[in-house]
Amino acid sequence: MDLEEFSRKLSDILSAAESEVRSAESSSLADLRAKFLGRKGEMTKMMKHLASLPQDMRPQAGKLANETKKKIESLFSGVVAPQKKSYEKFDPTLPGRKPIVGGIHPLEWTLRRIVDIFYGMGFSVASGPEMETEYYNFDALNTPEDHPARDIQDTFYLERKGWLLRTQTSPVQIRVMESQKPPVKIIAPGRCYRRDAIDSTHYYTFTQVEGLYVDRDVTLADLKGVLTAFAKQFIGENVRVRFRPHFFPFTEPSVEYDFSCPVCDGKGCRVCKGTGWLEISGAGMVDPEVFKAAGYDPDEVQGYAFGMGVERIAMVKFGIDDIRLLYENDLAFLEQF
Numbered sequence: 408m409d410l411e412e413f414s415r416k417l418s419d420i421l422s423a424a425e426s427e428v429r430s431a432e433s434s435s436l437a438d439l440r441a442k443f444l445g446r447k448g449e450m451t452k453m454m455k456h457l458a459s460l461p462q463d464m465r466p467q468a469g470k471l472a473n474e475t476k477k478k479i480e481s482l483f484s485g486v487v488a489p490q491k492k493s494y495e496k497f498d499p500t501l502p503g504r505k506p507i508v509g510g511i512h513p514l515e516w517t518l519r520r521i522v523d524i525f526y527g528m529g530f531s532v533a534s535g536p537e538m539e540t541e542y543y544n545f546d547a548l549n550t551p552e553d554h555p556a557r558d559i560q561d562t563f564y565l566e567r568k569g570w571l572l573r574t575q576t577s578p579v580q581i582r583v584m585e586s587q588k589p590p591v592k593i594i595a596p597g598r599c600y601r602r603d604a605i606d607s608t609h610y611y612t613f614t615q616v617e618g619l620y621v622d623r624d625v626t627l628a629d630l631k632g633v634l635t636a637f638a639k640q641f642i643g644e645n646v647r648v649r650f651r652p653h654f655f656p657f658t659e660p661s662v663e664y665d666f667s668c669p670v671c672d673g674k675g676c677r678v679c680k681g682t683g684w685l686e687i688s689g690a691g692m693v694d695p696e697v698f699k700a701a702g703y704d705p706d707e708v709q710g711y712a713f714g715m716g717v718e719r720i721a722m723v724k725f726g727i728d729d730i731r732l733l734y735e736n737d738l739a740f741l742e743q744f
């Protein structure tokens with residue numbers, strides 16, 4: 408066989424394939440494929456003929472054969488086998504297929520609910536970066552150089568000097584006050600990071616909602632009022648709020664606040680460990696030093712600030728006893744909500 412004959416044979420095979428595939432029933436396509444492209448098919452035979460050609464013709468003949476093979480393959484890929492008639496396969500006694508419907512993660516549900524309630528009380532939502540500077544995370548918040556929170560054991564510092572992953576949402580307070588004149592009434596929800604040892608109540612990341620209200624004649628009573636209004640909406644009408652004295656660098660006076668246990672109504676139970684109270688978080692009146700750092704005059708304005716751990720509140724709400732469950736994305740756990 409010479410090159411001319413080889414090439415003529417190829418084009419005969421191609422035109423045969425074209426006309427046979429075009430007129431084929433879908434059931435015979437597999438047979439046709441075997442006839443032209445199969446292990447004992449026409450094209451395989453042609454490939455074997457290659458070896459009998461003179462050496463110098465083989466490259467060109469091989470190229471022609473490959474092109475033809477591709478063309479035949481594309482004939483088959485262009486043909487879509489018609490679907491089986493659907494009634495032949497339909498079994499009306501089979502149970503229906505249940506679509507999988509996603510739900511809102513309990514943490515996200517809690518966060519949205521918290522934001523909703525404060526929004527209803529006239530707070531707008533502010534946000535800030537999770538990568539912060541030491542200035543916004545500590546200095547501007549009146550946190551002394553030697554404060555233990557700054558310790559490398561407690562904070563994730565970034566390689567870039569002076570930068571860290573924020574340990575609280577309070578830096579947003581400073582950013583908002585720098586960019587806006589009083590009055591200010593915001594909440595700042597967001598992720599925070601601390602180098603805590605992980606256990607059932609600590610995780611390396613957590614969600615905080617920060618609240619800040621600055622105006623004239625703001626008092627600690629306003630703070631207690633807003634937290635009580637929140638607790639009543641979130642948990643129920645009977646919930647009471649109590650303050651315990653505390654210390655934070657950025658508020659003076661500072662308090663920790665508790666909600667009365669909704670499970671036992673303050674009588675003492677397993678959930679509240681017999682105390683009748685659930686510790687929620689910290690709050691207080693904005694320290695004059697913080698106002699100065701943000702460019703406000705502490706003789707002109709007062710304000711309160713509060714923080715709220717969303718995981719803690721979700722755990723109280725849903726009776727979850729291990730914070731890690733909120734981050735493990737275990738479907739068996741999440742599907743309960």
Ligand SMILES: [Zn+2]
Pocket residue numbers: 668669670671672673674675676677678679680681683684
């Ligand atoms: Zn209780």
